[in-house]
Every structure is written in C-alpha cells, then in structure tokens.
Amino acid sequence: MSVQIFEKYIKNRVWTKNYDESVPPEVEIRPSPLFSYLDRQAGENAGRTAYIYFGNKIPYKAVGEHSDRIAAALREWGIGKGDVVALYMPNTPAFPVIYYGALKLGAVVTPMNPLYTPREVAWQAKDANARVIFVADVLYKNIEEAAKMYQFDRIVVVELVEYMPALIKPLAKRRIKPPKVAYSGRVIPYKSLLSYSPTSYRASINPSEDLAALMYTGGTTGLPKGAEITHGNISANLQQLKPLYDVVKKKRGLDSLVMMGLLPWYHIYGQVTVMHYGIFDGATVVVMPRPDIEQLMKWVQKYNVQVLHGVPTLYNMIINHPRAGQFNLKSLAFCISGAAPLPVEVARKFEQLTGALLREGYGLTETAVVTHVNPLYGKVKPGSIGLPIPSTYAAIADPAKPELLPPNQVGEIVISGPQVFKGYHNRPEENAQAFFECCGLRWFRTGDMGYMDEEGYFYVVDRKKDLIKYKGYSVFSREIEEVLYQHPCVKEAAVIGVPHPEAGEIPKAFIVLRDECKGKVRPEDIIKWTEDKLAHYKRPRAVEFREELPKSAVGKILKRELKAEELRKLQEAAQKT
Structure with a gap:
C-alpha cells in the first residue's frame, strides 16, 4: 500500500502543480560551507x-572583517574543527559576526535561549x-553562576551597545544598566577580540557531514535534545527558499x-530564515x-521593510495594537508565520490592516x-501549512508503523529532504x-498529526501529544481554537485536555478577552456560542479567562x-479528599 501511495502522490510531487510561477519543483542543491556566503557578500557587496542597529548601518565588509578577527582570536585559543562555541545573547550584529567567525574554523555553534537560568545554561554547555x-553583558551574572557548575575555557562578554551609533551609546548603557564585569585572563571583553588581525584561514568543510550548529529542542517531554545541523542542511534550505523570495x-x-x-x-526559525538567509542573499x-x-511598526515604516517573519502571537499583537493604524506598513511585501498554527482570523485581519501577504509556513x-x-x-x-518547498518530499505516515497513508487520512507528517538533520x-x-x-x-517523524489533500496541500491538526481523548473520540485542540478565534471578544485562545474521571479528558479553553469585552462575557457564554459550530464532543467543557x-x-503559547x-x-x- 505504501508503495502505491508513494508512486501516485509523493514520487511525482503532486503539490508542485500549485507552485507560484517560476518556482521549480527541483532546485540544484550545491552544498557549501556557510561562511562562503559571507565571504562572497563581503567581496561582491562590500558597501x-x-x-x-538602532540607526547604525553596518556594511558587509565590516561584518566579514570582524568575523575574521573573531576567528583569529578563537584560533589562538586553540578552537578548531568540531569544537563547540556557545552564544548566550539576544539579537545583535555581534551574533552573526561571532557565529560566522566560529564557522570559519570548522567550529560548531550552540545558541542558548537568553531566558535560560544558570542551571539550564550549564546543562546545555555540558551536553554540547x-x-x-x-x-x-546583561546576562553576565547568570554566566557567573553557570561557571560554578561547568568550566568554560573562556567567557567573552559582549556589550549590547556594541554596534550602536556612538551618539546613543552612553544613554543606552544607562538604560540597560549592565552588571559590572571583573575581567581576567578567562573573562574577556568582546571589544578586545576586534583588535586581532583578521585571519584568512578557512577550515576544510564537508558540508554533508560537518556540523554548523547544535540546536537544542524538544524539552516538553524531558530534557532538551541537541539536533545536529550540518552546513549542508542549512545551505540546502537557503537554496530551497531562494526561488520563493525571488518571486x-x-x-x-x-x-x-x-x-x-x-x-x-x-x-532555528529566525536564525535560518533571517540571519543566514540575509547573508546568503545579500539582504x-x-x-x-x-x-x-x-x-517594530516604526522601523517597518522608516526603513521600508519588505519581509517579516513571525509567529501567530506577533501578528495578533500587531492587529490588536491601539496605534496599528497610525503607521504606514505598505512596504511589507510578504510575511510568513511559523512555529505554531496561524488562526485564519488573525491572518485575515492582518492582511486587511497592512495589505501585505501573510502566509503560513511550517x-x-x-x-x-x-x-x-x-x-x-x-x-x-x-488553515493549511501549504505545499512542500522545492526538493522536498513530505507525506503522511502511520504514527506507529513505517507505512504511508493516502490523502485526507490523518496521520503523522513525515519529511525527507536535504534540509533534514x-x-x-x-x-x-x-x-x-x-x-x-x-x-x-529516509523519513523523519515530525510528531505533528495532519493530513494531505488531493492537491498536495498539508494541514496540521495537532501535535501528537496535544491530542485530546474525550470519551474515546479524538479531539484536536487546533480545531477548537480556530472556532474560538472567530468570536469577536477572543483575543487569544489555547485549548488543552484536562483529565476527567468519566470522559478520560475534557477540552478546556484558556482565553484572553479583548479589553472592551472584559466583565461583559461569561465563560458559559463562550461555551454556548460554540454549540452550533462544533460537534458535541469537540466543544470546550470548561473555559477560564x-x-x-x-x-x-x-x-509560542506554552x-x-x-x-x-x-x-x-x-x-x-x-x-x-
């Protein structure tokens, strides 16, 4: 059965018939070391x-040169191919400078969530x-504590004001109020690394095998896991995305x-689609x-931003912002929503507000x-996550068996392609x-339940672990959330399964009301409103504001x-009791 389904729907990629004009079914993937893209931009588009960054414009030439200086310092410290360099910071121009400096030596980068506690930092550092x-600099106190649990060779402190215009640095520093750092032979200021002479050294990289990043994920059911991402994985995805941007x-x-x-x-979402892609395409x-x-809205207007990648909550916050209508957002050409399901109502209202295309991706x-x-x-x-991108195979599989399922049958979404880790x-x-x-x-199981229709459009109905079992019925929380977002008083909604002695689980909705509805709507009103929109077993049995x-x-809503x-x-x- 799997072979028949593969031959009929997957092998010839039925979805490619619905691609935008000029987007090819197949892209000639040329796996490359990621640093080669920065080298190209620093040469061809130096100026x-x-x-x-807060008004300061940093050219590609400076990014390339600074990353060469970082590479020189790291190399002097003995960092080489396969060694791991951690980044614990928010977005700043220093992030890609350091990242690409490490890559030039063949080192592997493991970024950390800036919200991590010292214990979590130490755990990831040890595992990697x-x-x-x-x-x-604002996170330095956490590293002081983490360093008591894990021994780093060196700690490099990056000031958030680095790369800001000189005029605003003093004021920004007073506002940020970073802690004092006791510099030593092991604790070093980032500025000092920029005094190194740039190195032209480049490690020999096999893009298909050599790691670029160790990305930690999936901490919802136990400890996070490090996903081994190669230069070739990211390089392939950038090349697969280019025809879409070119449209x-x-x-x-x-x-x-x-x-x-x-x-x-x-x-990984912002890192690949914005940071890496920006360098790859000279953006x-x-x-x-x-x-x-x-x-965000001020800068979209000021700098004529054309591309915005975000998550559903970002777009929801924009359409609900009291000053949204006061900014000119018409420069936006297209926006992509990922990381979580995009409610249809949110997409409709955002497009109405901005005139931009907002498309859900996956x-x-x-x-x-x-x-x-x-x-x-x-x-x-x-409601669809869309079509598999060029040079990608996707299918629906039995969650428990290595078998593919036909269109319109719910199963687990599985992926095969050069971007798979x-x-x-x-x-x-x-x-x-x-x-x-x-x-x-070779297929990767995503953990997402969904289906593919006859035209090759895919739909996510829920995470495997978010499936609600109500009296033996399978209830998908996303379907209930989509309905709730249609209610004029619902600003945000999340539905979970709550254990129940008779039903097994009941759907419970957590709702943030719009300001004008607070005190005027009761939980029972919401439940009653869903009665003609959802089958009886799908309706929320409890609502909490x-x-x-x-x-x-x-x-992402947690x-x-x-x-x-x-x-x-x-x-x-x-x-x-």
Missing part, C-alpha cells in the same frame, strides 16, 4: 548595508561540551531585500534585540528549518524512533505550562 561562551523581488522590482530581524536568532536586516510592537528545528509554505500569489487554502546528539534511542525507511527514502497566556521567548497547572490543581484536590 551594502548588512545590518541596521562547549569550550567558549559569548554572553551579552517577491521580481513582483516588486527589487534587487535586494530589507528584512526585519525580530525573531530570536538563538531559535539588509533591521536588528531588534527584543520584541517591541510599536518600535518547519522544525530538525529540518533546519522550512519544509512547507503556502504559495505567495497562487492558490492559498486557509543528521540526528540527535548522543541520543541513539531517540534517533531510532525519529526515522524510518520507506520507498527508498486569563489576563495573559504563558509564552516562550519566540512567542500549553505544557497550562497542563502542568491543571495537573497540580487535580493533585491538590485529590490530597484534600
């Missing part, structure tokens, strides 16, 4: 602005065997793009160290990063569960925290 860590450039008559660098670069990136919706850390996106100008199906770092059991062979291809929902640094709260409540109630 072009690579980054705009990081030798050097670059830390933002926009051609439509707008643009030679180069201006992109918003808001998504955090420690996360200008407006760098934002932290989310600030009003600042990818994972393990696929470095994009695997699907909706056509920009072709047929768009609301090598495997999890030192996790042989996890790797055995994550991959299977079928029809001559919140002032805000827990979110990750990327802006359902696991809501689940943990509910489980604690149940345990406490059980202890009292």
Whole structure:
C-alpha cells in the first residue's frame, strides 16, 4: 500500500502543480560551507548595508572583517574543527559576526535561549561540551553562576551597545544598566577580540557531514535534545527558499531585500530564515534585540521593510495594537508565520490592516528549518501549512508503523529532504524512533498529526501529544481554537485536555478577552456560542479567562505550562479528599 501511495502522490510531487510561477519543483542543491556566503557578500557587496542597529548601518565588509578577527582570536585559543562555541545573547550584529567567525574554523555553534537560568545554561554547555561562551553583558551574572557548575575555557562578554551609533551609546548603557564585569585572563571583553588581525584561514568543510550548529529542542517531554545541523542542511534550505523570495523581488522590482530581524536568532526559525538567509542573499536586516510592537511598526515604516517573519502571537499583537493604524506598513511585501498554527482570523485581519501577504509556513528545528509554505500569489487554502518547498518530499505516515497513508487520512507528517538533520546528539534511542525507511527514502517523524489533500496541500491538526481523548473520540485542540478565534471578544485562545474521571479528558479553553469585552462575557457564554459550530464532543467543557497566556521567548503559547497547572490543581484536590 505504501508503495502505491508513494508512486501516485509523493514520487511525482503532486503539490508542485500549485507552485507560484517560476518556482521549480527541483532546485540544484550545491552544498557549501556557510561562511562562503559571507565571504562572497563581503567581496561582491562590500558597501551594502548588512545590518541596521538602532540607526547604525553596518556594511558587509565590516561584518566579514570582524568575523575574521573573531576567528583569529578563537584560533589562538586553540578552537578548531568540531569544537563547540556557545552564544548566550539576544539579537545583535555581534551574533552573526561571532557565529560566522566560529564557522570559519570548522567550529560548531550552540545558541542558548537568553531566558535560560544558570542551571539550564550549564546543562546545555555540558551536553554540547562547549569550550567558549559569548554572553551579552546583561546576562553576565547568570554566566557567573553557570561557571560554578561547568568550566568554560573562556567567557567573552559582549556589550549590547556594541554596534550602536556612538551618539546613543552612553544613554543606552544607562538604560540597560549592565552588571559590572571583573575581567581576567578567562573573562574577556568582546571589544578586545576586534583588535586581532583578521585571519584568512578557512577550515576544510564537508558540508554533508560537518556540523554548523547544535540546536537544542524538544524539552516538553524531558530534557532538551541537541539536533545536529550540518552546513549542508542549512545551505540546502537557503537554496530551497531562494526561488520563493525571488518571486517577491521580481513582483516588486527589487534587487535586494530589507528584512526585519525580530525573531530570536538563538531559535532555528529566525536564525535560518533571517540571519543566514540575509547573508546568503545579500539582504539588509533591521536588528531588534527584543520584541517591541510599536518600535517594530516604526522601523517597518522608516526603513521600508519588505519581509517579516513571525509567529501567530506577533501578528495578533500587531492587529490588536491601539496605534496599528497610525503607521504606514505598505512596504511589507510578504510575511510568513511559523512555529505554531496561524488562526485564519488573525491572518485575515492582518492582511486587511497592512495589505501585505501573510502566509503560513511550517518547519522544525530538525529540518533546519522550512519544509512547507503556502504559495505567495497562487492558490492559498486557509488553515493549511501549504505545499512542500522545492526538493522536498513530505507525506503522511502511520504514527506507529513505517507505512504511508493516502490523502485526507490523518496521520503523522513525515519529511525527507536535504534540509533534514543528521540526528540527535548522543541520543541513539531517540534517533531510532525519529526515522524510518520507506520507498527508498529516509523519513523523519515530525510528531505533528495532519493530513494531505488531493492537491498536495498539508494541514496540521495537532501535535501528537496535544491530542485530546474525550470519551474515546479524538479531539484536536487546533480545531477548537480556530472556532474560538472567530468570536469577536477572543483575543487569544489555547485549548488543552484536562483529565476527567468519566470522559478520560475534557477540552478546556484558556482565553484572553479583548479589553472592551472584559466583565461583559461569561465563560458559559463562550461555551454556548460554540454549540452550533462544533460537534458535541469537540466543544470546550470548561473555559477560564486569563489576563495573559504563558509564552516562550519566540512567542509560542506554552500549553505544557497550562497542563502542568491543571495537573497540580487535580493533585491538590485529590490530597484534600
């Protein structure tokens, strides 16, 4: 059966018929060391602005030269091929400078979430065997504590004001109030590395085998896992994405793009689609160290930003911002939403507000990063994550067996392509569960439940672990959330399954109301409103209003925290009886 399905739908990639004009089914992938892209831009487009940081314009020549100076310092310290360099900082031009400096030596970069505690920093550093860590000055106290649990060879402190215009540095430093740092032979200021003579040394890289990054992911069910991402994985994804960006450039008559660098670069989504792609394609990136919706809209207007990558909560915050209508956002050509399902209502209202195209895409850390996106100008199906991108195979598989399923049948989304990672770092059991062979291809199991329609459009219905079992029925939380977002009073919504003695689990909705509805709508009103929109077994059995929902640094709603709260409540109630 799997072979028949593969031959009929997957082998010939039925979805390519719906690609935008000029997007090819297959891209000639030329695996390359990532640093070769920066070398090219620093040579061919030396004077072009690579980054705009609080008004300061930094050309590609300076980015390339500074990364050569960082490489020289690291090399003097004995860092070479296969050694791991950690980055613990928000977005700043220093991030790619350091990243590419390490890559030039064949070192592997492991970025860390700036929200990590000292314990979490030490844990990842130990698991990755990081030798050097670059830390933002505002986070230095955490590294002091982490260094008591894990011994770094060297700690390099990067001031957030580095690369800002000289005029605003003193004021910015007073506002940031970084802690005092006791510099020593082991704790070194980033500035001092820029005094090294640039090195022209480049490590010999096999893009298909040599790692560029160790990205930690999947901490929802135990400890995070390090995904081994090669130069070839990222290089392939950049080449797969280029035809999509080129469609926009051609439509707008643009030679180069201006992109918003808001998504955090420690996360694979922002790192590949903005930081790496910007260098690959010679784009200008407006760098934002932290989310600030009003600042974002000001800079879109000021710098004529054309590309914005974000998550659903970002677009939701823009459409609900009281000053959204006061800014000219018409320069935006297209926006992509990823990392979480995009509610149809949010997309509709954003496009209405800005006139920009907002398309839902899909990818994972393990696929470095994009695997699907909706056509920009072709047929768009609301609620779909779109079509597999060029040179990518995608299918629906039985969650428990190495078998492919036919169209319109719900199963697990699986991916095969040059962007799929090598495997999890030192996790042989996890790797055995994550991959299977079928029809001559190696498939990666995404953990997302979904289906493919007859035209090759894919849909995510839920994470495997978010499936709600109500009286034997399978209930997908995303379907309920899509309905709730249609309610005029619902600003944000998240649905989880809560254990129930008779039903097994019941769907419970957590809702943030719009300001004008607070005190005027009751939970039972919301439940009643869903009655003619959802089958009886899909309706939320409980609704709780919140002032805000827990979110990750990327802006994803953290359902696991809501689940943990509910489980604690149940345990406490059980202890009292």
